[in-house]
Amino acid sequence: MAGRRGQATRQKLLDCLGKMLSTSPYRDVRVIDVARKAGTSPATFYQYFPDVEAAVLELAEVTLRESASLSELVAGRSWTGKAGRQTAEELVDGVLAFWRRHDAILRVVDLAASEGDRRFVRIRTRIQGAVVKPLAETIDGLQARGRGSGGGISSAALAGSLVTMLAAVSAQPKSLQSLGAKQTDLKPALTTLVHLGVTGRKPAA
Numbered sequence: 001m002a003g004r005r006g007q008a009t010r011q012k013l014l015d016c017l018g019k020m021l022s023t024s025p026y027r028d029v030r031v032i033d034v035a036r037k038a039g040t041s042p043a044t045f046y047q048y049f050p051d052v053e054a055a056v057l058e059l060a061e062v063t064l065r066e067s068a069s070l071s072e073l074v075a076g077r078s079w080t081g082k083a084g085r086q087t088a089e090e091l092v093d094g095v096l097a098f099w100r101r102h103d104a105i106l107r108v109v110d111l112a113a114s115e116g117d118r119r120f121v122r123i124r125t126r127i128q129g130a131v132v133k134p135l136a137e138t139i140d141g142l143q144a145r146g147r148g149s150g151g152g153i154s155s156a157a158l159a160g161s162l163v164t165m166l167a168a169v170s171a172q173p174k175s176l177q178s179l180g181a182k183q184t185d186l187k188p189a190l191t192t193l194v195h196l197g198v199t200g201r202k203p204a205a
Contacts, residue, residue, distance in 0.1 A: 010048045012038045014062075017055050022104035024057065028112060060109050060123045063102045064074040074134040078126060079142065079195075085203035088195040092166060092187055095131060099170035107171070128163055135159035140196055148200055163198045165189060 016037040018030050029052055035045045049055040073094040077087040080096065099106060109127075112120035139155035142148030169186060177183065195203040 001039070006048075009040065009044065013045055013048060014055060014059055017052070018059055018104060021056070021059075021108060026108045055118060056105070056108055059105045060120065063105050063109075064123050064127055067098065067130045068132040070094060071134045074138055074176050077138075079138065082097060082204050084195060088191045088198070088203055089119060089187070091131075091135075092194055094188045095163065095166040096170045096187075097125065098192075099167050102121075103171065106167075128160070128167070131163045132156065132159045135162065135198070142199060144184075148198065158197055162194055165193070 013034060017029065017034050020034060020037060027137060031045050031052055034055070035042045036174050038045075045055075049058070063136065073091045074087075077090075079087055084117050106127075110123050113124045136155040136159040139148050139158055143155065171192060173183065173186075176186065181189075192202060195201070
């Protein structure tokens with residue numbers, strides 16, 4: 001284990017890498033560039049990581065750990081009346097904020113996962129699962145009480161579709177704006193879709 005100074009250097013390398021991923025394509029980032037940005041040498045970088053991919057994987061693992069708090073947006077929340085609207089709004093806000101805050105690393109995770117890298121597939125699945133699992137349980141609970149969207153729709157498929165929708169909207173704000181979807185209109189639209197998907201009804205006024 002590295003000492004306090006070594007841990008600080010390691011974290012600085014990760015921080016610099018994270019910033020570089022937000023402005024440069026993942027495959028264009030080189031060890032020498034990360035080291036230079038961190039004010040150190042490639043040799044120092046290799047003391048902590050075997051290559052850039054290993055450091056990227058570490059950033060992804062950190063994001064995964066932070067995603068655990070997303071389940072709080074769903075677990076134990078009410079979906080009835082005005083409280084249901086508030087739950088849907090806070091779920092939309094929370095998921096969009098998380099995806100935007102971690103946009104750079106999540107784009108890399110999606111890219112690597114789409115290419116079949118199982119390490120990143122696992123991370124993406126678990127990040128999405130932090131919301132999908134409790135949301136599916138909520139839908140199951142509502143359906144068991146004769147409420148919810150019903151219609152024999154799989155709760156996991158429905159929850160997964162809703163979370164994927166939110167993540168996609170978060171990743172493509174400029175494209176949506178160019179198609180006429182204003183940022184101020186997205187939140188109420190997403191809130192309505194999420195509430196409809198979970199409860200089968202429009203949110204209360």
